[in-house]
Amino acid sequence: MANIKPSTALHIAIVAATGIVFFLPLWWIFVSAFRPEEDIFRYLSPLGIETFLPTRWTLDHFVTLFESTFARSIFNSLFVAVATVLGGLLVCTLAAFALSVIEFPGRNIVFTIMIVSFLIPFDAIALPLYQIMRGAELQNSYLGLILPGLGNGLAVFLLRQFFLGLPKELREAAMVDGMGWFQVFWRIYLPLSGPAMISAGLIMFIFQWQAYLWPLLIAPATEYKVAAVSIAQFNSAYGVAFGPIMAGAMCISLIPMIILVFFQPYFSNSVASTGSKE
Amino acid sequence: MSIFNKAVRTAALAAVLSSVSMVAVMAADVTLTLISAENDAVVAPVIEAFEASHPGIKVEHQSIPFESMNAAIEARIGGGDSSIDVLFVDSPRVPSMVARGYLKSLEDLRSEIEPLVTPVALDALSVDGTIYTLPLWTSTQMMFYNKDLLDKAGIPHPGADQADRLTYEQILDLGSKAQAAGAKYGFAFEQIDRYYQLQPIFESIGGGSGLTGAGNLTPDITNDKWVEGATFYAKMFEDGIAPRGIPAGQVPPLFASGEVAFLVGGPWRLAGYTSTEGLNFGVAPVPYFANGKPVTPTGSWALAVSPHSAHPEEAMALAKFMTLDPQGAFKTVEANPIPPVNLEAFKLYSAWFAPKFPGVGDDAQKIMGYELRDSAVSRPLSTGFVAFEEVMNRVFGDLRNGADVKSTLEDAQRELNSTLARIQ
Amino acid sequence: MSKTKNIYVALAFLAPALLAVVCLRIWPALLSVHESLLAPRATTYSLENYIYIFGDPIFQSSVWTTLFFSIVVNPLQIAISLGLAILLNNKLPGTGFWRTLVLLPVAIPASVSAVVWAAALRPDGLMNALLGLFGLGPQPFLTSPQQALACIILVTSWIGVGYWMTILLAGLQDIPKSLYEAARIDGMNRWQQFINVTLPQLRRPLTFVLVADTVSNFLVFAPVQILTRGGPQRSTNLIMHEIYNRAFAAGDKSSAYAATVVLILLMLTIVAIQFRMMSDKGES
Structure with a gap:
């Protein structure tokens, strides 16, 4: 050096x-x-x-923190976020592929629906959504926490923007070779979309990691409580216990930090180096 | 857990509810859900005691942050959720919850409740003469003072007797004296811009609660006395005696770190302050206006059984244990030293309280005793209280930041007129 | 292969996402529209709630405040994100770690970051201490109607720009190096390369960031709730705070839903304009 x-x-x-x-x-x-x-x-x-x-x-604050429900809730948060990212990536990449590669009547309408879906302020529809989810008996369950994160219009939008940037010739050549739509998706587009998938995964991860009002309503039971809700209990009507809140915030931010540092190399491993870009 | 299973359970519960005799059979393994805005540790002792004396019933506590309590109740009780059995209810919110059908009448318990509470407390549990909640906690305030800061400024320690009560004018004087001798701030309220703690200023000066008329739905915050009180409040920030710009939650730590000479706060502060190293403090009664009367805030959480509870019998057993049973009621305050409403439990609490806080316990107990009896004024009971409180908290925030007193109050009065009209 | 035939294939690809979005976003939003058309205690549809909120000076001012906030905050955040993306688009040792630090604020609950900023922006807080080092006098920050909105912009930017930077960074790395080489051969300087190569090549990720950032700034809530509660003197009463206040503090859900519908329509209009601005002939 x-x-x-x-x-x-x-x-x-x-x-x-x-x-x-x-x-x-x-x-x-x-x-x-x-x-x-x-x-x-x-x-x-x-x-x-x-x-x-x-x-x-x-170390008192950490003792207080882990004497509460925090350890369990950090697991819940992580589980919910990871399940959302995995399931959501599948759901959203399929949709983005259809919206950018397959030409069909009504494509713009479906795309508009996707855009509208992320314009809707999630917290403002929490009450009606709660009624729907409770009707399906999904309160206090992981499904109740994960489901709203799966269909992420923002992630669909991001992935669509990325797929639009891949050359049409890729698809045309593959179809001449006799590949079906699903094979084109699975064997051509998916392997090229690593960085875009990471960005989309990040969107979904953050959605769940930051979620507060929804988990508070749908899953307040200790068994399913998420970390953000768990540390909020130190903010009571009789004052704020700043120590445990800071300790909790530290734990909450360290986990994504570790994950992000791990994924950083993949951000630079982009399609530019594969030479496939338009 | 499959949807099918839950559906079956729901059906089974419905069947069970139709037959009271079967509830007793089901009591073998029931889990009740208790919701409150408290940390788990606060309710742990009472849950433990209840489970020990009621084998077969387990209690799960769900802590909902105070700021989100309205949203949670709106969604869950409003949505007919059967997963809440017993809930803490902020007393001034009782009328609006009754108006929405979130609370059931508890008139049949009148004979059990009446002998255990004061008439004032009974009022706070009722709407239009009907009892809707069970008596859990009440509250009062005292003035904490930092002995070292006072000594440095040569200010004698204020006494803890009712006769020793200082006026607000004197306190601001002493506060700025303490500042001259090194204190960063002279005087502060713990809940520095919240209606609960500031209502006494206006009640003491003679301006009223701010709500009048039928059902307390007419705002009255522009009368001369209110303007006078608000001007006083704004001035203590203008003069730098009280801290401007520090969020309410960060005010109590100011006293702990020895930066404030006088702080009006609740007895729940005692635990933290007595265990703070290097903090040497005493307590005195809350100040009043020389030409007014002594007033302290009161009221706190009450307890209610959800109308949608799937286990109404067991839920009522828990609610009664926490409020009407003196031992049970006492257990609810063991980890959060705030006075129980139940008079029998209050006796246990008083005996336990003083020795728990060496140095200040006796004075604090004495103050609580006479304030609760003589100077306590409840927040106005109104279906519009929540809306009113939100607007007033904003008003206090603005006054504190230096907004013009008169126009701020007039603007708020207009807003309240418009908002409360939607509620009537 | 005909477009009509593709529709079944496309629907198969879209089914899971459409189902999720329609059931868990669109449907509850339609329920909100339904509620917004019912005046308090009314049983028939009317526009009364809309008339009420549009006649309410507090709601009006919250819409103007929100629009003003958007006009300032969006270009600012996008410029900073792009600048950061360019700064951090390198293979120098440790860059990955520094990128992570810039991104990290988005990962902590907004309620906690607001506590930190509340402490930093206190009159006796870190920010004034820092200004003092540069010889600047203490500022009122959150206590001043003139500065509070700027503080909200600072806090939301601290939270958000790392996030948008990450997406732009991925876009930057997709730009073929050969384009820059060609530009250099043509004698373009750094700035010309940025204008003629970087910006056009970033069009798609930039469209995404522009739209997504605009939407997220329309929906800012937690920092306002915790730092200012809309004050001082309503100077930071952004529309989401107004909606939340109406729904849960004033207990006036029907007008809160009406305000939500107005907000969605407002965003939809702005986003449609943005799409038109950012589109080129090649894209539908």
């Missing part, structure tokens, strides 16, 4: 500085998780080393 050019070094420095600026508020959460409750807001101003490093350390 001795022969890094000054311009490269500057680039790295700017990149790192950007990352740190975005991370600073999270770092403050992490640090607060290890502070005694009364120290959390003590060192906000003026800025000093103690603003970003605890002067007194404690």
